[in-house]
Amino acid sequence: MKRLRLDRWATQSQPPRNPRLQLRSRPFSHTVRPIASTRDLQQTCQHISRRGLATETTASDVTPAEDIELVAPIESGQKPTLKAPSHRRAPHSAKLSALHARLSLPSTMPLQTLARCLIDPSVDSRPGYNNAPFATLGQDLLGYYTSEHLICNYPRLPMPIIFAAQYAYVGSQTLAAMRKEWGVETVAAPGQEVDPGLLQLERVKPGKALDESGTMQLKDMPMAKRLGNKARRREELNERRGVGSRIVYDDEFGDLRSEPAVDTEPFAGAPISTAGESQDSSEDITTPVGTTVEAASASFVRALAGAIYLHGDASAVKAFHKDHILSRHLPLHTLFNFTHPTRDLSRLCLREGFEPPVARIISETGRLSRTPVFVVGVFSGNDKLGEGAGSSLNEARIRAAAAALRSWYLYSPPDTQIVVPSDVEGAVLKQGKVKQWKPQMVDMGEIVT
Amino acid sequence: MPLQALRTVAKPQNGLGAFILQCKRIDFHYCDWAGSSKGMNQFLTNNLAAFARNNPGVECTVSPRPGRHPVLKAQYMNGREKSICVRNMTPKEILEKADLLRNANGEKLRRTRKPVTSVNDSVRGVWSPFHGAEWKV
Numbered sequence: 259m260k261r262l263r264l265d266r267w268a269t270q271s272q273p274p275r276n277p278r279l280q281l282r283s284r285p286f287s288h289t290v291r292p293i294a295s296t297r298d299l300q301q302t303c304q305h306i307s308r309r310g311l312a313t314e315t316t317a318s319d320v321t322p323a324e325d326i327e328l329v330a331p332i333e334s335g336q337k338p339t340l341k342a343p344s345h346r347r348a349p350h351s352a353k354l355s356a357l358h359a360r361l362s363l364p365s366t367m368p369l370q371t372l373a374r375c376l377i378d379p380s381v382d383s384r385p386g387y388n389n390a391p392f393a394t395l396g397q398d399l400l401g402y403y404t405s406e407h408l409i410c411n412y413p414r415l416p417m418p419i420i421f422a423a424q425y426a427y428v429g430s431q432t433l434a435a436m437r438k439e440w441g442v443e444t445v446a447a448p449g450q451e452v453d454p455g456l457l458q459l460e461r462v463k464p465g466k467a468l469d470e471s472g473t474m475q476l477k478d479m480p481m482a483k484r485l486g487n488k489a490r491r492r493e494e495l496n497e498r499r500g501v502g503s504r505i506v507y508d509d510e511f512g513d514l515r516s517e518p519a520v521d522t523e524p525f526a527g528a529p530i531s532t533a534g535e536s537q538d539s540s541e542d543i544t545t546p547v548g549t550t551v552e553a554a555s556a557s558f559v560r561a562l563a564g565a566i567y568l569h570g571d572a573s574a575v576k577a578f579h580k581d582h583i584l585s586r587h588l589p590l591h592t593l594f595n596f597t598h599p600t601r602d603l604s605r606l607c608l609r610e611g612f613e614p615p616v617a618r619i620i621s622e623t624g625r626l627s628r629t630p631v632f633v634v635g636v637f638s639g640n641d642k643l644g645e646g647a648g649s650s651l652n653e654a655r656i657r658a659a660a661a662a663l664r665s666w667y668l669y670s671p672p673d674t675q676i677v678v679p680s681d682v683e684g685a686v687l688k689q690g691k692v693k694q695w696k697p698q699m700v701d702m703g704e705i706v707t
Numbered sequence: 708m709p710l711q712a713l714r715t716v717a718k719p720q721n722g723l724g725a726f727i728l729q730c731k732r733i734d735f736h737y738c739d740w741a742g743s744s745k746g747m748n749q750f751l752t753n754n755l756a757a758f759a760r761n762n763p764g765v766e767c768t769v770s771p772r773p774g775r776h777p778v779l780k781a782q783y784m785n786g787r788e789k790s791i792c793v794r795n796m797t798p799k800e801i802l803e804k805a806d807l808l809r810n811a812n813g814e815k816l817r818r819t820r821k822p823v824t825s826v827n828d829s830v831r832g833v834w835s836p837f838h839g840a841e842w843k844v
Contacts (some may be wrong), residue, residue, distance in 0.1 A: 291829065352767070352768070355763065355764055356763065356766040361727075361763035417709075418709060418710050418711065418712040422712035422715070425714050426715050426716055429716070432716045432717055439721070439727060439782050439784060440727060441727070443729035529764070582725050583717075584724065585719060585720055585723040586720060587718040587826050589826075592711075592713070592715065594710065595711035596710065596711075597714050598709075602710075621837035622837075631837075633835075634835050647835075658800050699811070704709060704710055
């Protein structure tokens with residue numbers, strides 16, 4: 259069969275590319291077709307205008323976009339349109355059941371819950387239907403299991419490294435990568451008719467995009483969203499920047515807790531347009547803001563962990579964490595960024611009562627050549643703490659001190675000694691294989707703060 | 708100033724913990740009329756249900772492609788697609804091709820020159836001229 263040139267014969271039903279042309283054409287079109295349900299209409303409208311035509315729709319089904327848009331904003335008391343597919347369609351989605359099998363999720367977890375995990379708050383703001391409550395639970399669980407693993411296995415890690423390692427294991431970037439590795443695709447645009455096996459999200463609009471009237475750029479609008487609200491605000495930076503305040507006030511990555519983007523205030527002197535507000539007030543309630551694919555993917559993975567906990571037990575989510583997160587490769591020694599390693603090392607030796615560190619050349623070559631190499635070790639008495647090679651004596655000495663510090667910080671007790679708290683407490687008890695709790699050594703962490 | 712840390716992303720190691728099959732979807736295209744689809748049509752009626760049951764993690768879709776040869780198209784996690792034309796094949800041969808697509812990882816076929824690849828540094832270390840026995844001419 260020849261390929262259907264959908265774009266050719268659908269051009270009439272699509273809105274013109276330039277939104278201003280569409281504006282001009284509106285007042286002259288008087289044809290308003292009475293159509294049964296407004297909800298279906300709005301769906302079709304979104305369907306057509308955002309995505310082009312899907313293959314199932316035939317030419318007769320398609321209503322010209324102009325007519326629809328005239329009908330769509332009807333009575334003011336009408337219920338806002340949903341943009342997420344119904345949970346009733348979940349058992350019929352091939353993508354969902356394939357995902358369920360691919361992740362070997364417990365059979366107690368129904369497909370409907372998996373479908374709900376894929377619904378971001380940006381498409382359905384009702385907390386009973388989106389994944390936000392699951393994601394909150396899942397984030398806490400994943401953060402808890404990761405932090406106990408890190409602290410019990412590497413008891414001397416300093417706080418900034420723990421934050422960075424947490425981010426590397428369960429940060430939003432990693433979880434977004436996991437979503438891709440699991441083969442979960444995102445919707446091109448949200449709607450009720452899309453497959454429930456896709457990640458449902460409304461993307462944040464780029465600042466250069468035009469608003470609905472097509473006359474202003476979004477970045478000039480009062481509701482323009484600030485991207486990356488993880489960044490620390492300047493005033494907060496001045497008030498508190500210590501590690502202690504990050505432990506107490508901030509999230510598990512040492513970042514500021516991200517406030518809901520709805521609260522973000524417009525910049526000073528932003529023009530406030532009343533016309534736009536009055537038109538879109540109903541839409542704003544359902545979908546206040548868009549989100550990024552990374553944030554939505556991360557909340558999907560977190561929500562899945564939360565859902566596994568709710569439908570199974572703590573051991574199920576612990577196994578999930580071990581299989582999918584702790585199995586990832588993270589070389590911890592690459593996370594360190596020392597500024598004054600020699601100073602830190604001498605403070606460490608002072609604290610632990612070792613002899614003060616002394617750097618000595620172990621070997622050298624080509625001192626007078628263009629590419630000299632010195633191998634320097636730092637010794638405390640007769641014990642060699644670390645060794646490093648560099649093209650100058652100073653570089654080699656600093657590298658040696660950094661190596662010594664890394665080996666101190668990355669100390670790990672023998673495997674038989676490590677008992678994480680979740681091995682002992684909680685739901686694992688009922689399986690009968692209870693580990694005996696041993697008090698774990700946790701060092702004071704950083705040498706110089 | 709406290710110790711600085713660098714943010715990275717932990718690398719995936721598929722199969723070390725959970726194993727995710729890299730084939731995520733196989734499309735079966737057939738033609739009702741053409742003779743080259745005879746085996747494919749038999750496969751769809753007799754064998755496809757069992758194939759899908761044995762591979763629950765792979766999404767199987769069936770769609771007509773009238774007037775063309777039957778094709779298997781597989782989509783992979785890395786975003787690539789592999790397709791095999793199965794014209795005039797028997798259901799058994801088609802099943803073999805479907806298994807081939809299912810077991811592939813989506814990468815281009817290339818010769819592996821080194822049998823072992825690792826994310827870790829060598830345990831033995833890099834050879835250094837400054838260590839070990841001294842060597843003299």
